[in-house]
Amino acid sequence: MSLHIFYDNKFKTSAISLNFIQKLDKSSATVNALLPLVIKRASSHYPTTISLQKKLKELYGAELNAGIIKRGDYQIINFRFDFISESYAKNIDIFKEISKILEDVVFNQSSFNNEYFNQEKENLKLYIASLKNDKRSYAIRRLQEIMFAEQPYAICEEGFEDDVDKITIRDLTASYKKMLSSPLEIFVTGNVDQSDAEGILLPENYFGFSESFESINNKAESAEVTEYEQISQSKLSMGFLTSIESTSPKSSALSLYNGIFGGGAYSKLFNNVREKLSLAYYAGSRVDRFKGAIFVNAGIDKANKDLAVREILNQHQDIIDGKFSESDVEAAKLSRIMMLNSIQDSQIAIEDYYLKQILSGRGTSENIATAIELTNKVQSSDIIDAAKTIEYKSQYFLTNGE
Amino acid sequence: MQFTTTHNSDLNETIFEGTHESGLKVIVMPKEFHKSYAIIGTKYGSINDNINDKKLPDGIAHFLEHKLFEQPDGTNAFDSFSKTGANSNAFTSFTNTCYLFSSTSDFDENLKILLEFVFHPHFTNENVAKEQGIIGQEIKMYEDDPNWQVFFNMLGLMYQNQPLSTDIAGTIESISHITPEVLNECYSHFYSPNNMVLAIVGNVTLDEIENCIPKLENKNTKISNIFLDSTIDLIKEKSVKLPVSSPLFLLGFRDKPEGDTQKKEAISELALELLFGQSTEFYQKAYEQGLINDSFSTESAIENNFAYVAIGGESPNPKKFKEEVSKFLSSKIDFNDADIKSAKNYLVGNHLKQFNSVERIGHALVNNAMRNTILFDYFATCEKITKNDVISYINSVITPDNMVLSIVEPI
Numbered sequence: 175m176s177l178h179i180f181y182d183n184k185f186k187t188s189a190i191s192l193n194f195i196q197k198l199d200k201s202s203a204t205v206n207a208l209l210p211l212v213i214k215r216a217s218s219h220y221p222t223t224i225s226l227q228k229k230l231k232e233l234y235g236a237e238l239n240a241g242i243i244k245r246g247d248y249q250i251i252n253f254r255f256d257f258i259s260e261s262y263a264k265n266i267d268i269f270k271e272i273s274k275i276l277e278d279v280v281f282n283q284s285s286f287n288n289e290y291f292n293q294e295k296e297n298l299k300l301y302i303a304s305l306k307n308d309k310r311s312y313a314i315r316r317l318q319e320i321m322f323a324e325q326p327y328a329i330c331e332e333g334f335e336d337d338v339d340k341i342t343i344r345d346l347t348a349s350y351k352k353m354l355s356s357p358l359e360i361f362v363t364g365n366v367d368q369s370d371a372e373g374i375l376l377p378e379n380y381f382g383f384s385e386s387f388e389s390i391n392n393k394a395e396s397a398e399v400t401e402y403e404q405i406s407q408s409k410l411s412m413g414f415l416t417s418i419e420s421t422s423p424k425s426s427a428l429s430l431y432n433g434i435f436g437g438g439a440y441s442k443l444f445n446n447v448r449e450k451l452s453l454a455y456y457a458g459s460r461v462d463r464f465k466g467a468i469f470v471n472a473g474i475d476k477a478n479k480d481l482a483v484r485e486i487l488n489q490h491q492d493i494i495d496g497k498f499s500e501s502d503v504e505a506a507k508l509s510r511i512m513m514l515n516s517i518q519d520s521q522i523a524i525e526d527y528y529l530k531q532i533l534s535g536r537g538t539s540e541n542i543a544t545a546i547e548l549t550n551k552v553q554s555s556d557i558i559d560a561a562k563t564i565e566y567k568s569q570y571f572l573t574n575g576e
Numbered sequence: 577m578q579f580t581t582t583h584n585s586d587l588n589e590t591i592f593e594g595t596h597e598s599g600l601k602v603i604v605m606p607k608e609f610h611k612s613y614a615i616i617g618t619k620y621g622s623i624n625d626n627i628n629d630k631k632l633p634d635g636i637a638h639f640l641e642h643k644l645f646e647q648p649d650g651t652n653a654f655d656s657f658s659k660t661g662a663n664s665n666a667f668t669s670f671t672n673t674c675y676l677f678s679s680t681s682d683f684d685e686n687l688k689i690l691l692e693f694v695f696h697p698h699f700t701n702e703n704v705a706k707e708q709g710i711i712g713q714e715i716k717m718y719e720d721d722p723n724w725q726v727f728f729n730m731l732g733l734m735y736q737n738q739p740l741s742t743d744i745a746g747t748i749e750s751i752s753h754i755t756p757e758v759l760n761e762c763y764s765h766f767y768s769p770n771n772m773v774l775a776i777v778g779n780v781t782l783d784e785i786e787n788c789i790p791k792l793e794n795k796n797t798k799i800s801n802i803f804l805d806s807t808i809d810l811i812k813e814k815s816v817k818l819p820v821s822s823p824l825f826l827l828g829f830r831d832k833p834e835g836d837t838q839k840k841e842a843i844s845e846l847a848l849e850l851l852f853g854q855s856t857e858f859y860q861k862a863y864e865q866g867l868i869n870d871s872f873s874t875e876s877a878i879e880n881n882f883a884y885v886a887i888g889g890e891s892p893n894p895k896k897f898k899e900e901v902s903k904f905l906s907s908k909i910d911f912n913d914a915d916i917k918s919a920k921n922y923l924v925g926n927h928l929k930q931f932n933s934v935e936r937i938g939h940a941l942v943n944n945a946m947r948n949t950i951l952f953d954y955f956a957t958c959e960k961i962t963k964n965d966v967i968s969y970i971n972s973v974i975t976p977d978n979m980v981l982s983i984v985e986p987i
Contacts, residue, residue, distance in 0.1 A: 184607075184608055184609060185932050186587075186928050186929065186931050186932055187928070187929055187932060223860055223863075224855060224856075224857070224860045227854045227855035227860075228855040228918070230855075231853065231854075231855045231918050231919070231921065231922045232918050232921060233921075233925075234921045234922065234924055234925030234928075235921065235922035235923070235924075235925030235926050236925070256929075257925070258924075258925050258928050258929075262586075262928060289864070293863075293864060293866065296866055297866075297869050297870070300821070300822055300869060300890065300892075301869075303821035303822065304820075304821045304822065304871075304890065306819075306820075306821055307722055307820045307821060308721075309720055309819075310717075403819045404818070404819050404987055405720045405819060406716040406717075406719040406720050407713060407716035407717050407719070407720055438663070439654040439657075439658070439664070440654060440655070440657075440658035444654075448710060449652070449706075449710075452706050452707075452708075452709030452710050452713075453709070453713075454710070454713050455710055455711070455713040455714040455717055456717070473713055473716070473717050474713065475713070475716075501658075501659070504659070505658035505659065505661070507661075508658070508659075508660065508661025509658070509661050509663070511661060511680070512661040512662070512663060512679060512680045512681070515610045515611075515680035515681075516610055516611050516678070516680060518610050519609045519610050519611050519933075519934070520932075520933070521932070
C-alpha cells in the first residue's frame with residue numbers, strides 16, 4: 175500500500191506529499207531536477223502560471239511546492255500541496271479542489287510550454303550555482319562528494335550546471351513518462367477525511383516502493399581537501415564511516431553514539447570544542463543512516479584548524495574508551511526520545527520519518543513507540559561497540575587566503 | 577493569579593492571560609500536542625543602547641543572553657535541561673531577548689529550570705572571557721552570511737547611525753569592553769518582571785504553571801522608550817561583495833511607527849501581496865524576464881518604534897529590477913474587489929498555519945504582548961481593511977521616492 179494517511183485534527187491544515195523515487199544517476203539527475211520546476215508552472219486546465227497561482231491563492235493561499243529530495247542514493251521528485259483544512263475553508267470543498275489540481279498538474283501534463291521550459295532551465299542553472307552560497311552546508315556537500323567519490327551518493331541531487339543546456343523538450347517528456355512509472359509513495363496528513371484521501375485519482379498502473387534494501391557497501395575514500403574562498407570564518411567538515419546498517423539492531427546504539435558525540439547542547443563536541451575551548455559557535459554531528467556516515471561540522475578560525483581536528487578525534491576516541499558517564503547516556507536517550515515524540519507534531523516530520531522507513535525497507539510498520547523502546551534498551555556497552563565500528567575517513571576545509 | 581479567558585470559536589483556540597504579583601505577564605494557550613513550549617521574553621534588545629543616557633557597548637543584550645545560561649554552581653542551564661530531555665535555546669532581536677524550551681515530558685520541572693536560570697544571573701570574569709571567543713565566531717559566521725549582510729545593510733540605508741542598524745551581536749571590538757559589572761547593570765535594569773512576558777503553549781494547566789513561578793521582586797522599573805528617527809535622510813543604495821554565485825538584494829520602504837500596529841501590519845501584508853504576490857502580473861512578468869526567481873519574498877516589520885516593508889531575493893540585475901518596480905509604482909495602481917478578497921483569503925490561510933506549531937504560537941504570543949496587540953484580533957482586523965486603506969498605504973509608503981536598495985554581489 176503506498177497511500178499513507180495520517181489523520182490528526184489538531185492540525186489546521188492538510189497536506190498531500192507525492193514522492194516519485196529513482197536511483198541517483200549521472201545521466202538522469204539533471205533532467206529529473208528540471209522536471210518538477212517545469213511541471214509546477216502550468217497544466218492542461220491552468221495553461222499559464224498566473225492562472226494556476228490565482229487559483230491557489232483563492233483557496234486560502236494553498237501552496238504547491240515541487241522539487242528534489244535526496245535520501246541515501248535516491249533522488250526523489252517531490253510535489254507537496256499544503257492547504258487549510260475543510261473546517262476553516264468557508265464554503266469551499268477544498269480537498270476536492272486540491273485533488274483536481276493535483277491530478278491535473280502531476281499526472282496529466284500533456285505538453286510542456288516551451289517558454290516555461292527555457293526559463294526553468296535558466297533557473298535550475300542559477301539554483302545549482304547558488305548551492306555554494308551557504309558555506310556551512312556547502313562544506314558538508316563537498317565532504318560528501320569527496321568521501322563517496324564515484325558512488326551515486328556523490329551526485330548532486332539538483333544535477334549538473336553543465337548538463338542543463340543540452341536538455342531538450344523531448345528529453346523532458348521522456349523523463350516525465352519515466353517519473354510516472356517510478357515507485358510512488360503518497361502521504362496525506364492532517365485534518366483529512368479518509369474517503370477524500372482515498373478518492374485521489376491515481377493512474378492505474380502506479381505502485382509503491384519495494385526495492386529490497388541494499389546493504390551499506392562500507393566503501394569511502396580517505397582524503398583531506400582544502401579549498402579557498404574570501405570568507406571570515408573557516409568551515410571544517412569531517413566524515414566518519416560505520417558498518418552498522420539502518421535495519422541493524424545496533425542502529426539505536428549508533429543514534430545514541432551520535433547524540434553523545436555531537437547531537438546537541440549536551441554533547442561532547444558542544445561542551446568541548448565550543449564551551450571549553452571557545453573554538454566555535456557551532457560544532458555538531460549527524461548520522462546518515464543510509465550510508466553509515468557521520469558528518470561533523472564546525473565553524474572556526476583558520477589558525478585553530480589542527481587543534482579543532484585533534485579535539486574532535488579525541489572526543490570520538492573518548493567514547494571508544496568508555497570515557498562518558500551514565501548521565502551522558504541518559505541525556506542522549508532523553509533527547510532522542512523527545513525528538514521521536516515530537517514527530518507527530520509536524521506534518522513534514524511525519525512524512526520524512528515514514529519515507530525514510532520505507533526507503534530502508536522497514537515499511538511503516540515500525541512505529542515511533544517501537545523506536546522509543548529500542549532506544550531505552552541501549553546500554554553503555556552497546557554504545558562503545560557502536561563507536562568501535564566507526565572509522566574516521568575524510569576531511570574538507572573551506573578557508574581564506576591561499 | 578487571576579486569569580482572563582478569551583476563546584476564538586473560528587480558530588477553536590483559547591488563551592488565558594494573567595499578571596503575576598511581580599508584574600510578570602503570563603499567557604497560556606492549551607494545545608494537545610506532544611510538545612509543550614515555554615518562552616519568556618524581556619523588552620530589551622539590540623536597540624536599547626543606553627541606560628538613562630549612559631551608553632552601553634554594542635552587542636551587550638546578546639552577550640547577556642549567552643551568559644545568563646551560566647548557573648551559580650558552575651554548571652550551565654543546558655546541563656540541567658539535559659537531565660529532562662528538553663530542547664532549550666534563546667535569541668536576541670532588535671526589541672527583545674527570549675529564553676525558551678520545548679519538551680515532551682516533565683514540563684513542570686523544565687519550567688522551573690527555565691525560570692531559575694533566567695532570574696538568577698551569574699556573570700564572572702572567567703565566563704565572560706570565555707564567551708568572547710564563542711561570540712567572536714558567531715559574528716564571523718554572520719559576516720559570511722549573504723542574507724544577513726544584505727538585510728543589515730538595508731537597515732543601515734534606512735536608519736543610518738541609529739541603533740537599529742547596529743549588528744545585534746556587536747563587533748569583536750565592542751564586545752571586548754563587556755565586563756560582569758556592566759552585564760549586571762543591564763540585567764538589573766532590563767530584566768524586571770514588569771518588563772517581561774512568559775508564554776506557554778501545550779498540554780498544561782494554569783495551576784501547575786503558577787506553582788512553578790518562583791518568588792520574584794516587583795521592581796517596577798520604568799524602561800525608557802527608544803526613539804528611532806524615521807525622518808532622517810535615506811541613503812539610496814549600497815552594494816558589497818561576498819563569495820556568492822549571483823547577486824541578491826533587498827528593496828526597502830521605510831514607514832513611520834504611528835497608529836495601530838496590528839492594523840498597519842495587516843494593511844502592509846495585504847499591499848505586498850496585491851502588488852508583488854506570485855499571482856500578480858508584475859511578479860510573473862519579472863519572473864519570466866529572469867529578473868527574479870523562487871527565492872523572491874516580501875516582508876513587513878511593524879513595531880512600536882520602527883516600521884518598514886521590504887521585497888527581495890536573488891536577481892542577476894537588482895538595479896534593473898528596481899527600475900521596473902519604480903515604473904510599476906509610478907503607474908496607476910488599482911485593485912478590484914475579487915483581488916482584495918483573494919488576497920485576504922491568502923493572508924488568513926497564512927496566519928492560520930502558525931497555529932500548527934507550538935513554537936510559532938509561543939513567539940507570536942510574546943511578540944504581540946511586547947507590542948500591546950492581541951494575536952486573535954488579527955483575523956477580524958484583516959477582514960475590516962478596505963481597498964482605500966491599502967491604496968493609501970501604497971501611496972504614502974510604497975513609493976519610488978521611498979526606496980532603498982541593498983545589494984550583495986559576487987566578488
